[in-house]
Amino acid sequence: MRSLFALIFCVSVVAASGAFAETRVFIIANPADGHGADQCLARSDKCGAQVARLYCQSRDFAQASSYRRVDPDEITGSVPKSGANCSQGHCDEYVAITCQR
Numbered sequence: 001m002r003s004l005f006a007l008i009f010c011v012s013v014v015a016a017s018g019a020f021a022e023t024r025v026f027i028i029a030n031p032a033d034g035h036g037a038d039q040c041l042a043r044s045d046k047c048g049a050q051v052a053r054l055y056c057q058s059r060d061f062a063q064a065s066s067y068r069r070v071d072p073d074e075i076t077g078s079v080p081k082s083g084a085n086c087s088q089g090h091c092d093e094y095v096a097i098t099c100q101r
Contacts, residue, residue, distance in 0.1 A: 022101040024061070027075055030095040041095045042069035056099035063100055070094040 030038045040048030044067060052064035072094060 022061075023065070024099050026055070026059070026097045026099065027070055028055070028095055028097065030069070030093045038093065038095075041067050041097075042093055044068045052097045055097055059099060061099035061101050064097055065100050066096075066098045068096055070096045 030041055032038050037048065037051045039045070041051055042048075048067055049064065052067040056062070056064045075094065
């Protein structure tokens with residue numbers, strides 16, 4: 001009977017700790033800067049992990065759980081239509097970074 005109570009207690013602790021985890025998705029402009037970080041983030045390459053982690057930490061989150069390119073059509077109402085953010089034939093890209101506490 002004690003082991004049943006211990007098991008229930010452990011499951012409760014694990015479930016409760018997950019309930020306090022906070023996740024937030026940040027949509028940011030990802031302009032080409034010549035350093036390649038923009039492509040690492042947009043292609044979800046391993047090289048983008050540190051950039052995404054540093055971004056999350058700068059906003060008081062512990063880690064980045066994912067990062068990827070976002071099509072402007074996925075974002076409603078806040079991103080101008082195609083062509084509005086273009087200069088000299090280059091258009092800004094957007095990246096979603098998911099941060100967790």
